Amino acid sequence: MKNKVKLALSLVAVSLSFQAKPESCGFNLEVAEEVASCPNEYPPVVPTGKINPEKLIAEQEEFRRYYQSYQVDTDAVSPLRQLSIPTEIVVIIATWCPDCHRETPRFMRIMEAIDNPDIHITYIAVDRNKKDEEGLAVQYEFSRIPTFIVMQNGLEVGRIVERPLVSLEKDLVDILK
Numbered sequence: 001m002k003n004k005v006k007l008a009l010s011l012v013a014v015s016l017s018f019q020a021k022p023e024s025c026g027f028n029l030e031v032a033e034e035v036a037s038c039p040n041e042y043p044p045v046v047p048t049g050k051i052n053p054e055k056l057i058a059e060q061e062e063f064r065r066y067y068q069s070y071q072v073d074t075d076a077v078s079p080l081r082q083l084s085i086p087t088e089i090v091v092i093i094a095t096w097c098p099d100c101h102r103e104t105p106r107f108m109r110i111m112e113a114i115d116n117p118d119i120h121i122t123y124i125a126v127d128r129n130k131k132d133e134e135g136l137a138v139q140y141e142f143s144r145i146p147t148f149i150v151m152q153n154g155l156e157v158g159r160i161v162e163r164p165l166v167s168l169e170k171d172l173v174d175i176l177k
Contacts, residue, residue, distance in 0.1 A: 046095050048132035051125040053108050060095055067105035072113040076169035080114045083176060087119045090149040092137050094126050099162050100146045106168055107148065150175050 057067050091107060093100040104123075111121055124137045126145065131137065140149055148160040150172070158175030165171055 046125070046127050048125050048127050049134045049136060051093070051123045053104075053121075053123055056095070056123070057105065057108070060101075062098075062101035063095075063105050065105075066102050067108060070106045070109045072109050073167060073169045074113055076167065076173060077110060077114050079173050080119070080176060081116055083116055084118055085152050087176065088151045089119065089121045090140060090151070091121060091123045092126060092140060092142055092145055092147045092149070093123060094128070094130075094145050096128065097145050103146050103148075103163060103168065107146075110168055110172070148172075 057064050089111075091104065093104050111119065124132060126132050126137050130142070130145065140147070142149075142161070144162045146160075146162065148168075149156060150158045150160075160168065160171050160175075166174075
């Protein structure tokens with residue numbers, strides 16, 4: 001009897017977790033270009049942890065659309081092609097986040113255009129609570145996504161949070177001067 005009660009309670013808890021409404025997205029709604037929106041229904045499971053950018057583009061329509069349409073400002077990124085200091089960029093994203101849909105594919109295109117072997121990128125996907133099962137993202141103290149954390153010699157030299165100040169290209173160049 002106890003096992004049946006435990007099973008019933010477990011099933012109710014699982015059912016309720018799939019029906020829970022997400023918290024407010026917290027996006028800046030005053031942005032004129034491509035305002036982020038949050039539909040009321042989300043898929044109950046989102047990928048978390050290290051994520052492969054090629055897989056992201058292949059499996060996520062929103063990411064693919066921005067990836068295919070973005071034109072990199074090649075003049076702006078030319079200094080980054082010459083960068084010889086080993087640099088790591090950690091990109092914290094979520095597959096449910098409209099700002100990530102826009103900025104992450106643009107960043108991917110920029111990194112492809114730079115094609116610098118001294119720049120290493122790690123993509124970490126988080127859930128709606130901004131966590132991943134492996135606990136990778138928690139070490140980077142962030143509150144908004146996407147967050148692009150630029151590091152050299154193990155130290156953070158700058159970050160871009162949610163959206164660039166000017167453009168991803170120019171903001172990255174300013175950080176890595």
